[in-house]
Amino acid sequence: NAGVTQTPKFQVLKTGQSMTLQCAQDMNHEYMSWYRQDPGMGLRLIHYSVGAGITDQGEVPNGYNVSRSTTEDFPLRLLSAAPSQTSVYFCASSYGGTGDIQYFGAGTRLSVL
Amino acid sequence: SQQGEEDPQALSIQEGENATMNCSYKTSINNLQWYRQNSGRGLVHLILIRSNEREKHSGRLRVTLDTSKKSSSLLITASRAADTASYFCSSGAGSYQLTFGKGTKLSVIP
Numbered sequence: 001n002a003g004v005t006q007t008p009k010f011q012v013l014k015t016g017q018s019m020t021l022q023c024a025q026d027m028n029h030e031y032m033s034w035y036r037q038d039p040g041m042g043l044r045l046i047h048y049s050v051g052a053g054i055t056d057q058g059e060v061p062n063g064y065n066v067s068r069s070t071t072e073d074f075p076l077r078l079l080s081a082a083p084s085q086t087s088v089y090f091c092a093s094s095y096g097g098t099g100d101i102q103y104f105g106a107g108t109r110l111s112v113l
Numbered sequence: 114s115q116q117g118e119e120d121p122q123a124l125s126i127q128e129g130e131n132a133t134m135n136c137s138y139k140t141s142i143n144n145l146q147w148y149r150q151n152s153g154r155g156l157v158h159l160i161l162i163r164s165n166e167r168e169k170h171s172g173r174l175r176v177t178l179d180t181s182k183k184s185s186s187l188l189i190t191a192s193r194a195a196d197t198a199s200y201f202c203s204s205g206a207g208s209y210q211l212t213f214g215k216g217t218k219l220s221v222i223p
Contacts, residue, residue, distance in 0.1 A: 004155075033211070041215055042201060042213040042214050045210055045212070048209055050209055090156070098205030098210065098211040099143055099205055101146070101158045102146070102148075102158060102203075102211065103158070104155035104156045104157070105155050106155045
């Protein structure tokens with residue numbers, strides 16, 4: 001049972017670089033989401049998807065892009081990394097949305113220098 | 114804006130004692146969920162309570178929901194050192210956006 005898999009676990013970027021955080025789930029969940037967690041803060045929603053081909057913005061979408069070409073994968077792209085994007089990023093999935101249990105990945109710890 | 118806010122921010126207790134943490138939210142909800150996060154790990158679901166439920170139990174966990182006060186509480190009985198973690202509440206209000214509070218950091222001292 002892999003559940004929700006995030007790669008990489010750690011990443012260091014320089015300001016202006018781009019990268020993609022990978023998220024994959026093997027539970028055939030329709031709903032997937034990306035959060036960032038900063039010290040002393042709760043999780044803030046970046047983007048979410050309710051199914052393949054359908055994505056929408058969350059609370060803090062600026063500087064991030066997503067796409068959902070398959071049910072399994074939901075990558076998060078940082079277009080031009082900024083120090084303010086230093087954070088821990090979590091991907092989550094659920095069967096039907098916010099009314100269901102969310103399954104979280106282990107997180108990606110990102111530092112932007 | 115934060116929909117759920119946990120209280121207290123930090124809680125330190127002795128092993129064997131009970132731990133109570135609270136969550137307040139602002140708008141009407143369909144359900145409220147509690148999650149645990151061990152240091153450096155992802156969140157793990159503990160319990161979900163729907164808006165038409167008042168109390169729910171799971172092992173040593175007891176969750177109550179008071180929709181008139183827009184609040185919920187999580188009680189962990191007979192705490193263990195392994196319960197040391199941060200606990201978050203999250204609420205869904207019928208949209209596809211789930212919001213989380215800042216969490217309660219629980220330390221259980223052996």
